Amino acid sequence: MPTLDDLIVAFDKGLRTVFGPAQSLRATPGENLPETGMTAAERELAAALMRVNHSGEICAQALYQGQALTARNPNARVALERAAQEETEHLAWTESRIEELGGRKSLLNPAWYAGSFAIGALAGLLGDRWNLGFLAETERQVVAHLEGHLTRLPREDHKSRAILEQMKDDETRHATSAITHGGAELPAPAKRAMRLSSRVMTETAYWI
Numbered sequence: 001m002p003t004l005d006d007l008i009v010a011f012d013k014g015l016r017t018v019f020g021p022a023q024s025l026r027a028t029p030g031e032n033l034p035e036t037g038m039t040a041a042e043r044e045l046a047a048a049l050m051r052v053n054h055s056g057e058i059c060a061q062a063l064y065q066g067q068a069l070t071a072r073n074p075n076a077r078v079a080l081e082r083a084a085q086e087e088t089e090h091l092a093w094t095e096s097r098i099e100e101l102g103g104r105k106s107l108l109n110p111a112w113y114a115g116s117f118a119i120g121a122l123a124g125l126l127g128d129r130w131n132l133g134f135l136a137e138t139e140r141q142v143v144a145h146l147e148g149h150l151t152r153l154p155r156e157d158h159k160s161r162a163i164l165e166q167m168k169d170d171e172t173r174h175a176t177s178a179i180t181h182g183g184a185e186l187p188a189p190a191k192r193a194m195r196l197s198s199r200v201m202t203e204t205a206y207w208i
Contacts, residue, residue, distance in 0.1 A: 066120025
């Protein structure tokens with residue numbers, strides 16, 4: 001079970017994730033690409049899509065921090081913490097792109113984080129096989145979500161496209177890693193519930 005120190009560290013990470021600027025060890029994909037001519041409506045669409053992706057990364061951070069907090073196997077904890085580190089980079093990339101597009105982050109990010117952290121901690125308590133299986137299924141659904149956004153982005157928005165393509169590659173690798181570390185396949189009702197909760201977040205974050 002997590003210690004008081006673990007809980008304090010988790011709380012601090014939550015505050016940093018929601019309210020602090022995210023940092024990336026890797027260069028932002030597409031940062032050297034020139035801005036191409038987009039209409040005001042296209043920029044607004046791109047900013048809204050990136051706001052959804054930023055909120056998704058807030059949720060991912062919370063999920064993995066919650067899962068790592070209650071994971072029992074050290075190898076599972078390492079896999080979760082490594083995934084969380086790359087999700088921090090995704091958070092930085094999407095935040096930067098939102099600013100470039102003149103958009104804003106979701107006002108509900110604190111709520112997204114709190115809810116996702118609770119779900120992640122619960123998944124961890126179910127045992128490492130289910131914990132890692134939850135990670136794998138989350139990443140598969142994120143990949144499908146990113147593929148949908150890649151079709152919706154304005155054709156001229158090459159910078160956002162480069163970010164989402166790299167994120168998709170990273171998420172695919174996270175899913176494979178989770179299965180390699182012993183993740184179990186989740187039952188169909190659990191997958192459907194995850195898709196439903198994801199839809200609520202994405203549709204709300206698009207506007208708020």
